[in-house]
Amino acid sequence: MKTKLPVDHIESIFRSALAEGLIREEDTAVIFYDLDFLAERVQHLASLFPETTLHGIAMKANPLIEVLKYLQNLGMGVETASLGEVTVALKSGYPASRIVFDSPVKTVKELEFALKEGIHLNLDSLDELDRVTFLRQKISSKSTIGLRINPQVGKGTIEESSVAGEYSKFGIPLNSKRKQLLEAFLNHNWLQGVHLHVGSQGCPLELLVKGVEVLYNFAEEVNHTAGRSQIRIFDIGGGLPVSYTSSDHPPLMEEYRNALKTKFPLLFTDQYSLITEFGRWTHANTGFTVSRVEYVKHDPGINTAMIHTGADLFVRECLNPKAWHHQYTLLDRFGIRKGGKDMVPYNLGGPLCFSGDILARNVTLPEVKEGDYLMIQDTGGYTYSMWSRYNSRQTPRILGYRKGKFLILRERESLEDLCNFWK
Numbered sequence: 001m002k003t004k005l006p007v008d009h010i011e012s013i014f015r016s017a018l019a020e021g022l023i024r025e026e027d028t029a030v031i032f033y034d035l036d037f038l039a040e041r042v043q044h045l046a047s048l049f050p051e052t053t054l055h056g057i058a059m060k061a062n063p064l065i066e067v068l069k070y071l072q073n074l075g076m077g078v079e080t081a082s083l084g085e086v087t088v089a090l091k092s093g094y095p096a097s098r099i100v101f102d103s104p105v106k107t108v109k110e111l112e113f114a115l116k117e118g119i120h121l122n123l124d125s126l127d128e129l130d131r132v133t134f135l136r137q138k139i140s141s142k143s144t145i146g147l148r149i150n151p152q153v154g155k156g157t158i159e160e161s162s163v164a165g166e167y168s169k170f171g172i173p174l175n176s177k178r179k180q181l182l183e184a185f186l187n188h189n190w191l192q193g194v195h196l197h198v199g200s201q202g203c204p205l206e207l208l209v210k211g212v213e214v215l216y217n218f219a220e221e222v223n224h225t226a227g228r229s230q231i232r233i234f235d236i237g238g239g240l241p242v243s244y245t246s247s248d249h250p251p252l253m254e255e256y257r258n259a260l261k262t263k264f265p266l267l268f269t270d271q272y273s274l275i276t277e278f279g280r281w282t283h284a285n286t287g288f289t290v291s292r293v294e295y296v297k298h299d300p301g302i303n304t305a306m307i308h309t310g311a312d313l314f315v316r317e318c319l320n321p322k323a324w325h326h327q328y329t330l331l332d333r334f335g336i337r338k339g340g341k342d343m344v345p346y347n348l349g350g351p352l353c354f355s356g357d358i359l360a361r362n363v364t365l366p367e368v369k370e371g372d373y374l375m376i377q378d379t380g381g382y383t384y385s386m387w388s389r390y391n392s393r394q395t396p397r398i399l400g401y402r403k404g405k406f407l408i409l410r411e412r413e414s415l416e417d418l419c420n421f422w423k
Contacts, residue, residue, distance in 0.1 A: 015335035058279025061381035118142035146193020158202030193233030287380025310350010
């Protein structure tokens, strides 16, 4: 299975959108999602794990309701990190049994709501466990419940997306809380799951597998000590890296599955029910963004292409450019790829009023002119979901592409709707 959308395919989609009049004068930037490729990816994911696996695609990667409905129809579940995301999941048609609720700061009311709905809960602390223990005395619930445990196996190469170091704000640290964790499972027969997440995009395969190993050994210890199958739900989280540039060579999903199945075969039997939470792997490579070039500034040794996407859509890329990268292709006003190479490199300047709003620096491109289009690849996840309201920019039109036809997944935000946001 291909891991990225070919540039020729992306160009073809964009030219078709131009020809069909879907890129209007006001559409200074447009986000595209290839829904056929999205379906290929999740169907491939499902084929690699047991049929009983709940694939809770992390909503934080892409919370568009039309995309969520599409994934739900493909048999996927959803992982949520707030009551807002839980509500969006329910409104999108997900049954409670296919929703995972992972927020690290759940209130009593939020816990009560999840328990009444029968949503799977991963509790982030022993204090949260105390709250649920109290609530369960008042509420008859069908929720399955697990504990998020920090396996403390170390960090990846990106600090902000690594969550399994010796310290993490997430989960219960296994090394210092092992005794309390063991007692929690022995004392609560309804506590049947474990959950981990090592991090993403910067965490090598070996680190992800090590995190599962630490938690697997703990689960087996609990079950042996309890003399019963106390822990039956194993949430391996997400985190498998994806390719953003031609120099990236991340592990394939089947390599990750094979490593887990070889080392921990019981996870692939009916002794455990698996949950996965692959958000970036599912979404990132299925989308791309195109921005019109509004101006080109020429300074000694550097050009600046002024475009309509910056830190509003690419927060991480602008604020941590050493860790987050994309590939860029320049198209003319007709959507045809431009050739050649300008001897002077380009900074890609965004539309926001702060100096850090530069999507990329010293990019080699053909000569850029006003009215050209800059194509930014692999923007299907952690882009629109992180939209910034700074400077009150309107959110762009979002198009889906499926079986040769376009769908408007979300219309460009009107100025009236924008004003209503600030009321």
